[in-house]
Amino acid sequence: MDTDRSAVINIGGDDYELMLTTYATKEIAKKYGGIENLGDHLSSSDDLAQSLDDVLWLITLLANQPILIYNYKNKDKPKELLTTEALELLTSPADLAEFKEAIMTAVLKGTKRHIESEDDEKNAAAE
DSSP states (O other), rough: OOOOEEEEEEEEEEEEEEEEHHHHHHHHHHHSGGGHHHHHHHHOOOOHHHHHHHOOOOOOOHHHHHHHHHHHTTTSSSOOOHHHHHHHHHHHHHHHHHHHHHHHHHHHHOOOOOOOOOOOOOHHHHH
């Protein structure tokens, strides 16, 4: 598991990594207009069924990224993808609420930028 790029959730007794990839980012952008709109959309829906569908879709998308990567690298022994139907059967609404934090963690890890400051003469002189 690549915990530097993912968050882990438990679904029906099995651990799944949630990972943001470029592919997942494109799919989120198609559905919500961009990653930056994701948090607002997940927390502002008044329609419970639509809100649950959105969370289920997102968990399925993010949980399938590590499986798709594995399948890409291991074409001779692919793993089965998680489906929204399986997710609906193996979770409760309370589980989905807890998974929102893992979703945001995975998204943040997937979009983080490493910014390094340089120790140069100008910065040293300003102190």
